[in-house]
Amino acid sequence: MILAFQTDLTGRIRQTVSEAFGVTLGEILVQTTPRLDLGDMALPLAFDLAKKIGRKPRDIAQELAPRLASVAGIARAEVAGGGFINLYLDRSAFTRRLASFVSAPPAPERRDGRVIVEHTSINPNKAAHIGHVRNSILGDTFVRLLQARGHEVLTQNYIDDTGVQVADVIVGFERLEKKSLADIRALDARFDYYCWDLYARVFEWYGEDRERKALQAATLHAIEKHEGPTAQLGEYVAARIVRAHIATMARLDIGYDLLVRESDILRQHFWAKAFELLKETKAIHFEEEGKAKGCWVLGMSGSEDGLDENKIIVRSNGTVTYTGKDIAYQLWKLGKLGLDFRYRRHEDSTPARPLWSSTSGAADEGAPHFGTGASLVFNVIDVGQSYPQRVVKAGVAAVAGPDAAEGTRHLGYEKVVLSKATAKELGYEVDEDAGVVKVSGRRGLGVKADDLIDALEAKAANEIATRDPERVAKDREKAARDIAVGALRYFMLRFSRNRIITFDMEEALAFTGETGPYIQNSVVRAKSILAKVSAEGHDLQALLRRAADKDLLGSWLATEEGSSAWSLFLAMARTEEAIETAVRTEEPSVMTRHAFQIAQAFHGYYQNPAHTVLRAETEDLRAVRVLVVDLFVRHTTDVAGLLGIPIPDRM
RNA sequence: GCGCCCCUAGCUCAAUUGGAUAGAGCAACAGACUACGAAUCUGUAGGUUGGAGGUUCGAAUCCUCCGGGGCGCACCA
Structure with missing residues (x-):
């Protein structure tokens, strides 16, 4: 409710200053005071004004203060420090205004243009870990904040179902375990956990014999071609893991509107279209010689960030890099590609939270049109991907212009590492010299999201039991779930995005203090x-x-x-x-x-x-x-x- | 080598983007349940904001240099 109040206030200030000094002010900063007894709001505007009209800040403030005191809602105004004007509000009037605002909060004013937020986007080959949890909580919370500001938001989760990480697990199933699709279907263990271990085992297995690594490329190729038993296996495994991820995130009250599968980007020929556009606009060129001979590269030298680099988009063997696919996807998000997916209802869709998926099969009747384009796109991706994100932005700028590039935002965040104590607790070998321990999917090193949530729930249930022994079990479990979610979401959000979070189990489990x-x-x-x-x-x-x-x-x-x-x-x-x-x-x-x-x-x-x-x-x-x-x-x-x-x- | 990020109380982090006496939580110490549940509250102590210069009414914040740590700069994703 304060924004409308401040708009009124700054309007009056602008008018008063204009009358008194004949100066038109730009942005008027309204700050808080260091202590409440100094007033409720502080105006540092006399400092700026001093430069403009060549008088002492304090004198200006002295002259302005009495005039501002007569503004509605202001009880009195005082000059403090070197020239701050401190405002004391009419507490009674302000409180009554607050009370009506709080008891009937007005809907936010709708803003034009749709906003897309992409978050989660976990490789569908193993269980989600704490790093992914940071991504999803950050993205989901940002969605809520955008909506509170009146934006229409479309939340997407990108599924890289044709990537090497999936291929690695398929190698594990086919070669290491010699399992058929039927065998895998019959597995009744926690599938995402099973794959977590299998993925780590595959890398050990690769390490024993260098020849085996060739299987990775062959498997990836089979998956991309979308033919034969290996491709079927890949599709099944990715889909099942995605459902596990959705279930994990649902525990934290995180959901999506749309899943976009990379396989559909390939099969709808998004890249071919984007390739044409990139060539037409001369954003990329064919390299005749040098290191990148035979490749199509995106020149970054003309871009705003002044990077004098080239990035290969199409390899000399004619295949497109991930960055190239990402440019196509980003152009689609902005509605600049001229193509759209078909859509089907996902298995985990509910009436309360409809969930759609891209598809290369038949479209469901009544499916929404998601491809109409957004004016703002936020990609929640860890900060390690800053460089490829800049390349994507440069590609978008070349094809769709500077406005589209400006609407392409990388919501980056630093990684989550493990404290030494927590790594030891989990039974990992820890280098004594290291301060922290990095998670590594390849080594199976990390804290699984569900394990963490389980631990939080158990601890909360325990706390409740000691405080309130009479409490029935069912009621206790519900409260424990809420507390676990509250603790984890707060913990992941309280750090600035560019801060590396050193995850310590004891700290994350804390329920007292700033939690x-x-x-x-x-x-x-x-x-x-x-x-x-x-x-x-x-x-x-x-x-x-x-x-x-x-x-x-x-x-x-x-x-x-x-x-x-x-x-x-x-x-x-x-x-x-x-x-x-x-x-x-x-x-x-x-x-x-x-x-x-x-x-x-x-x-x-x-x-x-x-x-x-x-x-x-x-x-x-x-x-x-x-x-x-x-x-x-x-x-x-x-x-x-x-x-x-x-x-x-x-x- | 080039680019980006980080360095603030013993620890983990803030500081309204250049504003007033740099603030919280944890840990420590001293207190408060015969009080709407103490997952709380009150108080004490804790700082040359990595270092040195500079810019100005004013610098943790901007500039330059130096030191320490992390990440990126793939025909991987």
Whole structure:
């Protein structure tokens, strides 16, 4: 609710400054003050103005402050420091505005143009691990934030079902285990876990005899040709693993609208079309000599980032590289390819969350048209892929122009490594000199996503059992699931994207301090207060109406208790701003900190025994306290929802 | 060699993108349950922001140099 307020405010400031100094201001920065007793908002604009009109910042501030004090919603304005103008809000009016906003949040204004977010995109050859979890949680949360900003979002998960990683597992099944499709179908072990081990074994097996590595290329070729038993096997294995990944991510409340399979990109001849476009626009050229003789290369020298490099797109044997396929895919996302997939409903589609898949078979009737193009595309891919992502962007720029390239965003994030302690705990051999341990799919080294979630659930169930032994098992399990999800999502989001996360089991399992469960706990407590007040015969609605009185609120907010509540109100009002910042800076961690700050403000308020609702000295006090708790519950449930953090009934 | 990222309290991270006295969590220490559930709260201690220069009203943030660590620069994906 703060954005509309600030828009009004900056409009008035612009007008006032223009009248007083005849200067038109650009962007007007509205900041927070270091401490609440210095005011609720701070304006550093006198510093900029000082340069423009050649006067001292403090003098300018002195002159402006009294004029701003008359703006609606501002109680008073003071000059502080070298020339800050600090604004004190009309707490009563602001709180009433907040209350109506929170009890009936307006739908965000719809923005033009569709946004595509691609995330997860795990190779379909083994179980998901913690690195993938970071990707998916980051992407899913960003989707939620975009939607909260009014964007229409299409969430995609790219399935590289014709890649070498799948081929490796197929080599394992065919050569190492001598299994047929029927044998594999009959496997009733956890399939993604089975393949995790098999994949590691295949690399050991390759290592024993160099000749064996040739099987990888042959198998890949068979899969790409989409003929014969090996290709059938590849299709089956990839599809089954994808379903395992979907199930894993569903535990974290992560879903998709569309799965795009690389095999369909090949069979719909997306690349052939993209190749034409790249040639037409002279984005790529044929290399007659030198290192890349006989290849089609994309020149990067003319690109904006000034890289003086060439990237091979078509090999001398005529096959296209992954980067080339990615350019085709990216052009499709932007609606610039002129081709579309056919679509079928996926097996894991539900009425609540429809899921579609690209297909080269028959299209389902009534399937949506996903290929109409997006104005903005976010690719959630680890930061190690920055270079190929830049190449893709350069290709897009050449074919579709600078706007399309600008709409192609790499939402990069650093990797997740294991702490030494956790690696040891998992039974891996650890080099004593190493500070951390890198995960390695080839060596089967890493923490599987489902194992991690299981561990979190077990720990949460344990905690509940010690605190609340009477609790029935079913109820306990549901709460444990919610807590596990809250803990994991918060943990993966609280770091900036460019931070390497050193994953430590003990740290990830923590439920105290700056964690998801801290936020969940604050809301659960608040809800239990409301339930109790209601159970004692108080009418919550009547109390809320009573609290809405302007004078009652005004005088109470001036008290010490009111100030404590005020800091909470102000924090809640800033949610809109936090969402805007998180989306603009493409940094979801902004939101976790914001949520934590709100929860912390509430804990600070309600923990004070002098602020008890049940034993309130007067009905007026009970009324305003109910207002605090009620607003907090409603609002924080929504904020947690933006982070994908569920609120259990009890915990 | 070239490019990108990181270095902030003992540890893990923030700092509204150049703003006020650099803040949180964990760990440590001292307190608070006869109080709407203590997964909580209150307090104490902890800093030459890797180092040195520079830019300006103002620098953790921008520039230059140096040091330490990580990643990328495939006819792999």
